[in-house]
Amino acid sequence: MRTATVSIVLALTASFVAAAEPLRVLFVGNSYTGVNDLPSLVRALAAADRGARPVAIARALQGGAQLQWHWTGKGRGGKPMRSDVRAVIDKGNFDFVVIQEQSQMSAILPAVTLKYARLLCQAVRKRGAMPVMYMTWARKGVMKDPRGGSHPAWTPERMQAAIAATYTRAGKEGRALVAPVGLAWAAVRKARPKLALHARDGSHPSIHGSYLAACVFHAVLTGRTPVGLPVRLTVKAGSRARTLADIPPADARFLQETAQQTVKAFRAKHPDPEPAGSTPGNAANAQAGPIAPGSSTR
Numbered sequence: 001m002r003t004a005t006v007s008i009v010l011a012l013t014a015s016f017v018a019a020a021e022p023l024r025v026l027f028v029g030n031s032y033t034g035v036n037d038l039p040s041l042v043r044a045l046a047a048a049d050r051g052a053r054p055v056a057i058a059r060a061l062q063g064g065a066q067l068q069w070h071w072t073g074k075g076r077g078g079k080p081m082r083s084d085v086r087a088v089i090d091k092g093n094f095d096f097v098v099i100q101e102q103s104q105m106s107a108i109l110p111a112v113t114l115k116y117a118r119l120l121c122q123a124v125r126k127r128g129a130m131p132v133m134y135m136t137w138a139r140k141g142v143m144k145d146p147r148g149g150s151h152p153a154w155t156p157e158r159m160q161a162a163i164a165a166t167y168t169r170a171g172k173e174g175r176a177l178v179a180p181v182g183l184a185w186a187a188v189r190k191a192r193p194k195l196a197l198h199a200r201d202g203s204h205p206s207i208h209g210s211y212l213a214a215c216v217f218h219a220v221l222t223g224r225t226p227v228g229l230p231v232r233l234t235v236k237a238g239s240r241a242r243t244l245a246d247i248p249p250a251d252a253r254f255l256q257e258t259a260q261q262t263v264k265a266f267r268a269k270h271p272d273p274e275p276a277g278s279t280p281g282n283a284a285n286a287q288a289g290p291i292a293p294g295s296s297t298r
Helices: 002-019 038-048 067-072 085-092 110-126 156-173 181-191 207-222 249-269
Strands: 023-029 055-061 096-099 130-134 177-179 232-237 240-246
Touching: 023 038, 023 085, 023 207, 038 055, 038 207, 038 232, 038 240, 055 085, 067 085, 067 110, 085 110, 096 110, 110 130, 110 156, 130 156, 130 207, 156 177, 156 181, 177 207, 181 207, 181 249, 207 240, 207 249
Parallel strands: 023 055, 023 096, 096 130, 130 177
Antiparallel strands: 232 240
């Protein structure tokens, strides 16, 4: 009888997940999000996890964009941005809004990052959604400080520490979740330095780097472990399927485990903020049920 009861509960849970509304996620950022189509990777991982709610994605991306540009609507040279992020947030009815700063700003000008991250987080929470700070990674090699003068060069270790500190503070001040992608990258580079997470430019992600980032987001957004999910991810493109990633199994398993361990360790030090509210389509409703973000089971 107990076995039959458990089977019924599992069947009901599976039915709930299959019928669940998708998590609506807006990605705000630049090429660090756009390269290798990270939003589609996140969606594909959720689709491959039979216990996770599906993910519906939207994008507000522009190469080189800073959070200041997204907030003010004015990019380089004062030119209008392609997307009016504030209007998109107001009208989108999102569950999560992922916020990604330009790759150097959080280390070099943290006060500017914190200012506009706080404004964006406030706008997101006002609409009943949960902001998610996308902690990025350091450059592959030593980077000259763009301000020149007597400013010392940035080693990868020093740059990652500065990036992590800014994003962690932004999460706290903005009452946002933090996706500690940069910390997962640092862990991989320390354990397996020959595994290429950077593209040839030493800045943007390789497909391994984007897959690792997607695994971190899977753990943060769905509350479920990415360990054991497919190494080959595809997305429908018309009548055909387009391959997003095809990672060697041993590499994929290592990246999945590192992502899960990094998220778990980060949350132990920095608990999740309270839900944004209780209106329809918000993060509180998105996180209800058998897949609460605090969970690490599958």
